[in-house]
Amino acid sequence: DETLKKIILSGLNIGVIDASSRGNELPNKVAGVGLARKIGMDCALKLFDHSSKKKKIFICLDADCTVSKNYLTEIVDAFNNNNINCASIRYEHNIKNNDEETKAIICYEIFLRYYHLGLLFANSPYAFATIGSAMACDAESYMHIEGMNKKKAAEDFYFLEKLSKSFDIKEINNAIVYPSARKSWRVPFGTGQRVGRFLSNEKVEYLLHNPKCFEILKKYIFLLAEENNVQTIMSKAKNISLHLYKFLVDKKFIKVMDGIIKNSKTKGQIHKQKIKWFDGFKTLKLIHYLRDNVYLDINMFDALDEMFEKLNIKFETNRQKGTILSIDIQKKYLIEMRNYLYG
Structure with missing residues (x-):
């Protein structure tokens, strides 16, 4: 495999933990993304050179993500040059296509961004993205909160929330994670579940909090x-x-x-x-x-128009209230949200 050869020749030290072959499987009761991250991070903690003054950094990523070319250097430099303890890293799903999966991921990312914007509008101290494949922390903060949890879903939300109670969650916007838009039923919520639900037409998806x-x-x-x-x-x-x-x-x-x-x-x-x-x-x-x-969810684009107005985001669409827009206009909404959040 050419990719594997490039990794081997890159000079990176790669470690592999076997938690899936016969006899090494994770126990069903606790098996999930939280435990998987915890095993990897706990093992890495033992391998850091704790005598070094440089930051010992955990960077979480998912196997089906891609990243910008400056991904590692930007994160490492940001932590060391700015004395960062924890960070949420910029993420963007691929929205170039116009197929059903792209429609699903646009809908889901708008949902995520809208909640983030709502927290910013409210001046919440918890207004940061909680994406498991786009988060990082140093060894000091990791040990302070006693490591990663074992939750089967939302491990990223609870991990970053716990970190935020003792450290500032900074944003690293010059490196980008491109998460996969794959459908999955392995967890009760999250990207895979939402994409799968959208594709199954199980419920009306174009709704947001009032x-x-x-x-x-x-x-x-x-x-x-x-x-x-x-x-x-x-x-x-x-x-x-x-x-x-x-x-x-x-x-x-x-x-x-x-x-x-x-x-x-x-x-x-x-x-x-x-x-x-x-x-x-x-x-x-x-x-x-x-x-x-009291306040039922409302049409996605009605909610976005109201939130944009509250945040003084200038965006014109000439749309009728209650309508669902074309995928091209949806992309424009999403890009506007990204621009606001990332500057």
Whole structure:
């Protein structure tokens, strides 16, 4: 194989872990992408030259991805020159074709980008992409959070979320990962599942969260940052949205805040603990709670037009509300989102 020859002759040190041949299979109960990443990363941790002052970097990628030519050098330089601990790396699915799989991946990437834009609009501290094939961290941060989890799906989301509670997640935008758009039913959600669902016409895919959900999130994040009195927070939350208030009651927010205040010595510590409590997962839970109880998902392009306006993204389409656009126009929407996120 020519590719294998190039890798061997490149000077890279390649290690292979056999976790699939007879007798070496991963146990069914925990087998999955989380455990696979964990095995590789834990093994690599033992091979780093810990006497070196240079960053010891874990870079996660999937076997069916391709990358830009500057991929390794950009990531290594970014970590060493800017003292980065963790990073989300630029990703772009291939959207050159016009076939059904391309339509599916455009729809899914718009879904991912839209949620990212919504978090940015809301000033969420968890506004970063969580793509398993486009993330990296150093050995210090990896050990600090006690390594990769063993989740069968969303291991990337939980891994980066946990890192973000102790370190800044930086963005590396000069290197690009091109994930595969393949369909798969191996996991309950994610790229493969969404592409497969789109191709099966199982449900209406051209829907996004109502932007009003992110308006409520934005007001709540501001309130949480400005106020420490729990009764005042609950009262103002009720004024923002009765459903936000009910969500906080359901999550036992008063008890949580009492514990935070009791165990914190400074306002800075209180603020940090509030952010840790209302993390990326609870943020997603709030958006889903609002979707399920008051603001149903709406037409994808209606939602995009509203979000673009909120973020002052200039984009004209002359479209009728409620319509699904041609694939060429969809590509333009997606490229506009990429441009906004990556500058």
